[in-house]
Amino acid sequence: MPGTDLSLLIDAALKAGDIATRYSGKEAKRWEKPDGAGPVTEADLAVNEMLEATLPAARPGYGWLSEETEDTTDRLTRSHVFVIDPIDGTRSFAQGSRTWAHSLAVCEDGIATAAVVYLPQRDMLFAAASGEGATLNGDPISVADIGTLADAEVLAAKPNLNSTHWRDGNVPDFGRAYRPSLAYRMALVAQGRFNGMLTLRPSWEWDIAAGDLIIREAGGLCTDRFGAPLRFNNPQPKLSGVVAGGKQFHTQISFALDPDSAGIPGH
Structure with missing residues (x-):
């Protein structure tokens, strides 16, 4: 169920934050991916390793799609899939900025049903589950529309x-x-x-x-x-x-x- 999945994602995001913040962005080892795909650091890989060990073990029937894992067609056979970016904003992380995030979602039949975006160095945890609204650090949030x-x-x-x-x-x-x-x-x-x-x-x-x-x-x-x-x-x-x-x-x-x-x- 989405609520149960959301609790799982929140716990995983908090653990990801603990791992990533052990690294100093400027000092973390960094590589450039092939074909101009951008940078990756040892922090990205450490977070991904933890998430890939933790989340599929908790939901054995779910597929896996992550920026830092080699993709396979196995996920296409699954109705539920984890869609993960271990660190979104890797360049920002590597520069020592605080403006990077862990992005975790569960999708069911192509639609996101549980989601977390967590910025550990800004103490901001955004979360949502289908039909349950969206929150920041547990408090409800809503969009601000415009006239023109x-x-x-x-x-x-x-x-x-x-x-x-x-x-x-x-x-x-x-x-x-x-x-x-x-x-x-x-x-x-x-x-x-x-x-x-x-x-x-x-x-x-x-x-x-x-x-x-x-x-x-x-x-x-x-x-x-x-x-x-x-x-x-x-x-x-x-x-x-x-x-x-x-x-x-x-x-x-x-x-x-x-x-x-x-x-x-x-x-």
């Missing part, structure tokens, strides 16, 4: 403001901010600190599965860049970007995006 896009504060990387992404080249006049962890960006929208977020490039499932549920349970909408609901445990675990926020924000930002701009680089 001009009123919105949006989390987005600067390349998303390239005019080629927007209908008739008109970039909406909203406030923009940025955080290096995609999971944290989504959690901040669920908290109501920002009205929305978007990333227009293909996005890995492990970066967004937990944030998707937390935003939806906080009363918001979360889709890909074309407005389709996010579904997880795909053979290629990547989705077509993310657009999320309050319902009015989502409607207005989705209309402003150029539906023919797919394939143009964005972040």
Whole structure:
């Protein structure tokens, strides 16, 4: 059941935080993944090792998808799957920043049903289960909607403001901010600190599965860049970007995006 899964994820996230914070980000051993896939540190691997030993043992019938585990097709045969990013924001971690997160989710038949985004160095634990609402450190949270896009504060990387992404080249006049962890960006929208977020490039499932549920349970909408609901445990675990926020924000930002701009680089 989602509630039971949520308790499992919360316990695992807290253990992950204990492990990761034993490392000094700047001093942790670091490698670059092949094909420009980004960095990985010994902390990522230590957290992943613990999670992979703990979570599947507690749920033997669940599949496993993690950024730091070689993927197999076995998960595609399972109705329930763990979708895990041991450390989201590894570059931030390696620079000694506190703005990185553990992102843990359970998905059932492609839909996230339990989720945790935990920032141990900021003492922020976001959590949600289907039909039970979203919380920050146990307190309920909800999205903050807007009247017009001009009123919105949006989390987005600067390349998303390239005019080629927007209908008739008109970039909406909203406030923009940025955080290096995609999971944290989504959690901040669920908290109501920002009205929305978007990333227009293909996005890995492990970066967004937990944030998707937390935003939806906080009363918001979360889709890909074309407005389709996010579904997880795909053979290629990547989705077509993310657009999320309050319902009015989502409607207005989705209309402003150029539906023919797919394939143009964005972040």
